[in-house]
Amino acid sequence: MEQYTKPTVLFVDMNSFFASCEQQVNFYLRDRPVAVCVYTGRQGCVIAPSIEAKKLGVRLGMRLDEATQSCPGLVPVEINAQRYREFHGAIIEVLRTFTPDVFPKSIDEVVVDLTRCQLMYKDVGEVARQIKSDIRTKVGDWLRCSIGIAPNAFLAKLGSGLQKPDGLVMITPETIDDVLKDLSLTDLPGIGQRMANRLQAQGILTPLDLRYALPERLRVVCNSIIGWHWHLRLNFGGEVELETVEYKSMQAMRTVSAGQRQSPEQLDELLQSLCLSLERRMIKQDVFCQDVTFYCRYHDGRNYCDEIKLPEPGQDSMELYTLIRQRFGRFQDVDRCEPILSCSIRSMSVSVSRFMPAQLVPFSLFENNTRKNTLRKAVYDVKAKFGSDKIMRATELRDHPVFRTVMGFGSIKDLDDDQNPF
Template identity: 60%
Template sequence: MNANRLRTHTEPTVLFVDMNSFFASCEQQDNHWLRGRPVAVCVYTGRQGCVIAPSIEAKGRGVKTGMRLDEAMQLCPDLVPVETHPSRYRDYHVKLINVLKRFADEVLPKSIDEAIVDLTRYQLAYPSMTDVARRIKQAIRTDVGDYLRCSIGIAPNAFLAKLASTLQKPDGLTIISPANIDDVLAKLTLTDLPGIAHGMSARLEAGGINTPLELRYASPDRLKLVCKSIVGWHWHLRLNFGGEVDMATQAYKQMQAIRSVSGAQRQSVETLHTILRTLCLTLERRMVRQQLFCQRLQGWVRYWNGKRYEDELTVSIPMQDGIDLYTTLCSRMDNYQQAHRCTPLLNADVRQIGVGVTDFMPADMVQYDLFEDNTRKDKFRQTLYAINDRFGPNTLVRATQIRPETPVKELIGFGSIKDLHDITDWEAV
């Protein structure tokens, strides 16, 4: 979907639907005993586990995303830790999108718990956007889950609609229009605006722009100079109703797969290798389905003592095979250990393992050298995932994936969900 447009539009016809405490609410939806209780969704529920999604009740008690579980329990002793159920969240996400598509064709999922509904072409059908928003809320409660709540922002463009959705939580409904935008911005700081973190805020302040109102009224030329890119012009368009620049589905620039490691997993080197191999196969799956090969590979390990191992390399022949990615990373780890005479990099102090791929090339443009033709391997991967897409995940697996140890827990994040809609309803991203 690409509904970006460069024309003035001042009517609030874009809705941003933000599900409140989505993962925790899904758990409470399926387990009535959890309703009304402070809940913390965690990858692992050991004392050093990390809270990835507190419920509305837990947030009211001061529990925040990213807290260590033992710290959260000290703050909220009756907190209920719950392990993640990715398939459950995906199922609810798909139900949510299906409900939104009953109101308009122009629905753009932005993450597992957010979506844009563009009603700009539906103004005759929907004279009141607030009425539509209330109907969407009711439809979600009726057809997705009666314990699920959302905040909806309404504005002339997607950015302002997202901003509006953050202003009243939970279960909010807020409109930003030319009539009230200055009043809204006057109450905010730069980092309250979606997309402005401390680095961008510092850059703007160094250019003499200290508040959202000053950002709104700065000239496009000044903003381009301060931001040192076309991003400055985009900020002018967003805050002055000059066009839509956030309604396009972005192509992949980078893919990452990251896992936090539990205390039990750290005790087994074989399990740590299984995690690394699983991450590489996750990236393989995404590249196969997007028909991409990577030309740059990254790997990193974080440790509990604060240290970090990082590696990055450019490959001469584009890669897609997950086992090849895994073998390459392991070989470079071995070389590092020998060169520096250090202990194994995958050890009992590991806190997190990550793999990333970038610099993509379309599959039909990959050329192998004279003595290495991997077309049969490429065809095998395509066939493997085609069968799994049709008959369900893990219908076929490689022999290298069959291990006696405890399987690695599947995770799901809040980020891109392109694969979820481009490929199949159950696909993880």
């Protein structure tokens, strides 16, 4: 196996990004515990605590009333997705002044690959320090990042999480064992508790055990190629999956406020908006879905999930919406339960998966959908060229759009999505 041992890959992890952006634009929030929330009512959920709030025990996912008990001085701030997109874009511009090989992995995480620029940069650590300085001077003086440096992105990401906030850690063949010996399996990126349990059941108890396990054994234990990938990453066998991968699924999710839960009409509009959001993304990627999943959570801890396999590949939002509503009705009739979209609902999501390229979608035996599919794509072409409000479907017309996007830290594929709330 060829060795790739030079630490030329940087993983830039912005610290408490959403909250830091709010502190950047509002001087009054600086040095105070801040919690970015979808809604700031007492039942609101903390999606991004500031560095100061984390030190006082506020955690991601806390309910706001619980968080304020833990931290009485907590300042709740409603999410501003467009603001974070703009800061993300400005940070990417700074990073691209160092190399064109910049790979955003999420809105607050970016891989910077200096492998092709080794003649330009003799000291990669100095480059990392310059990146920190340029982000502060060119984007925002309150923004901090932790940077990991390693021969591949996996180890660089691991390094970025070892010193927070504002850390800088380099992992090399000479230092990797010292780094791994104090960690648990779940400290490694991508290893959750279930995978850790599987590894430990086969005698792979620590990250060092994982590093020195034979690749053939890892393939068997993991029952997939991921075991081979971990062997490559931990033993400097080259880069794995640095490029942003194709969509495997798309999800649209919203958290619902107490006032909105009282209106069946608004809940129905919310479901339509989720389906419209997914329609827009599928059209942008020129794909149709074959699987649809609806999921919602309630305040008492219950949840409802319905997985639907479409009889034919789908893309139209109202067809997805109608199908989900029909399934609701059948479930409620059979189980004689309260409405799925009830006043106790806390959040809902719709996801689509098992994609098929639009060019490969077969003609329907019962209906000619070609003209409808072409028209749908033409509508979004017009939106992209002239603005999302210049041509709209009837279902997109709302007097008071009230639903806020739950903007996650995972995928960034839709950061440049048009700003139509539906």
